[in-house]
Amino acid sequence: YDLILVGSPVFYYDIPENVVDWLSSAPKLTGIPVAAFVSFGGPEGNQHNALCHALHLLAEKEAVPVGMEAFRSIAAYPTPDWDSANQKAGEHLPDEATYNRVREFTRQILESVRQGQSLAYSSELATRELVRMLPLVWLNKKAISKHTVDAAKCIGCRTCVKMCPVGAIHPEKQFVDRDKCIACFGCLNNCPADAVVIEYRGKRLYGFPEYLKRRKITILEPAEFQHCSL
Numbered sequence: 001y002d003l004i005l006v007g008s009p010v011f012y013y014d015i016p017e018n019v020v021d022w023l024s025s026a027p028k029l030t031g032i033p034v035a036a037f038v039s040f041g042g043p044e045g046n047q048h049n050a051l052c053h054a055l056h057l058l059a060e061k062e063a064v065p066v067g068m069e070a071f072r073s074i075a076a077y078p079t080p081d082w083d084s085a086n087q088k089a090g091e092h093l094p095d096e097a098t099y100n101r102v103r104e105f106t107r108q109i110l111e112s113v114r115q116g117q118s119l120a121y122s123s124e125l126a127t128r129e130l131v132r133m134l135p136l137v138w139l140n141k142k143a144i145s146k147h148t149v150d151a152a153k154c155i156g157c158r159t160c161v162k163m164c165p166v167g168a169i170h171p172e173k174q175f176v177d178r179d180k181c182i183a184c185f186g187c188l189n190n191c192p193a194d195a196v197v198i199e200y201r202g203k204r205l206y207g208f209p210e211y212l213k214r215r216k217i218t219i220l221e222p223a224e225f226q227h228c229s230l
């Protein structure tokens with residue numbers, strides 16, 4: 001490879017544990033330039049340290065870090081009302097300024113590769129590191145009072161199965177393995193039929209597509225996507 005670019009969302013103040021596992025299982029990448037980016041939903045998101053974590057895992061494989069960048073985006077974290085000030089502050093993102101920063105980021109990485117420059121990085125000591133000492137996923141799972149599939153609504157598309165990073169959801173049995181589940185909300189956020197039922201402290205959550213629909217939000221895509229067949 002000439003360059004490896006790794007992107008991840010920030011979940012629970014860090015890169016998600018399945019991303020950690022994936023990066024940890026990479027083969028040796030000796031001398032290969034690597035850059036990392038994260039998307040995150042809130043200014044308190046610990047995005048810098050999440051990036052450092054990703055680069056550190058790649059550096060352990062002897063890759064050469066050449067770039068890192070964090071892009072704030074509309075948060076896809078389902079809350080009972082999707083109504084916090086933070087959520088509203090990010091509702092217009094990503095915008096053209098975000099995409100300009102992405103373009104600048106890619107220019108900078110390519111320039112560093114051409115010049116053979118590496119990136120020095122170090123994590124910051126932040127109060128968020130104390131929050132991270134809490135078992136955040138476990139606490140969230142405790143707050144989830146119900147997690148199942150509504151058989152009457154389920155259309156059997158198995159999107160939730162594909163999206164679940166840990167194989168915890170079995171829609172045909174209306175069963176979620178709560179021990180395996182890492183509370184990523186991927187099933188809820190991707191079900192096209194509103195069939196994934198999650199109650200948070202007794203209140204039914206709705207997922208990201210439904211939130212976009214209710215708020216009439218359209219995600220702005222970069223101009224480059226018009227010519228992209230993916």
Ligand SMILES: Cc1cc2nc3c(=O)[nH]c(=O)nc-3n(C[C@H](O)[C@H](O)[C@H](O)COP(=O)(O)O)c2cc1C
Pocket residue numbers: 008009010011012013014039040041042043044045046072073074075076077078183184185
């Ligand atoms: C389970 C979960 C946990 C999250 N935790 C954080 C967080 O700790 N900090 C943060 O800034 N954003 C957090 N977010 C918001 C995501 O970082 C945000 O939705 C991001 O845009 C996701 O990337 P994507 O837009 O590429 O899917 C979380 C989202 C989910 C679904």
Ligand code: SF4
Pocket residue numbers: 149153154155156157158159160161171190191192193194195196
């Ligand atoms: S994504 Fe929704 S509709 Fe599709 S199988 Fe899963 S629960 Fe059923």
Ligand code: SF4
Pocket residue numbers: 160163164165166167168169176180181182183184185186187188
């Ligand atoms: S929230 Fe849904 S997709 Fe995420 S781990 Fe749990 S069952 Fe799987």
